Amino acid sequence: MTWLNALVVFICVWWVVLFMVLPWGVRPVENPEPGHEPGAPEKPMLWRKVIATTLLSFVVWGVIYLLVELELFSFRDMVAG
Numbered sequence: 001m002t003w004l005n006a007l008v009v010f011i012c013v014w015w016v017v018l019f020m021v022l023p024w025g026v027r028p029v030e031n032p033e034p035g036h037e038p039g040a041p042e043k044p045m046l047w048r049k050v051i052a053t054t055l056l057s058f059v060v061w062g063v064i065y066l067l068v069e070l071e072l073f074s075f076r077d078m079v080a081g
Contacts (some may be wrong), residue, residue: 014057021053
């Protein structure tokens, strides 16, 4: 896996994990002001979610990297076979 392939895989994994992490700890505002979305979170804690996403993405990316580098999983074998 080249560094560019690794970067592209990491970015894809990061975005997927971000959408999995976004709902964590979401609590809607009890009495929203008029004109505000009633389902909007009171405290979205986005920086915590970005950090959690990055840490989880490194773990998932590491597993993918090991699978590819140790040749335990190969798309080329699937196509050739």
